[in-house]
Amino acid sequence: MVQKNVMLVKAGTTYLGGQGVTYSSGVSRKTTGSEKVCMNLLPMPPGVHSIPHIHKDIETIAYLLEGECTLFHGDKLENQTLVKKGEQIFIPENVPHAPFNQSCNECIWVVVHSSGDDQDQLVSMPELTKELDKHK
Secondary structure, three states, rough: OOOOOOOOOOOOEEEEEOOEEEEEEEEHHHOOOOOOEEEEEEEOOOOOEEEEEEOOOOOEEEEEEEEEEEEEEEOOOOEEEEEEEOOEEEEEOOOOOEOOOOOOOOOOEEEOOOOOOOOEEEEHHHHHHHHHOOOO
């Protein structure tokens, strides 16, 4: 039988993701060796949005721990879903999206991906940023 270890990930480590925002590191391939799931925290100050992107063949669930934030999604980011504290949102694989904190307060996401790292199969779509600029 293969030895598997329970592992604790302590707070304090951050990284700049390819999404253009800074995450607080959580469970991932890099921190625990996880291959099928990862979870990180994403604090977003007011006015901040990610670079539009997709996670190729990877599903995403995000829980809003604090604040409120709008998720722009769709081929041209034509859809908007306002997510409030305590709500969760599911983003299917291959759907272009970008969270955008349009509020006056910080929001904090707990983000889970069906892969060992949130940078796996990340496809940046900076050409869609102009769609977000319309909402500043």
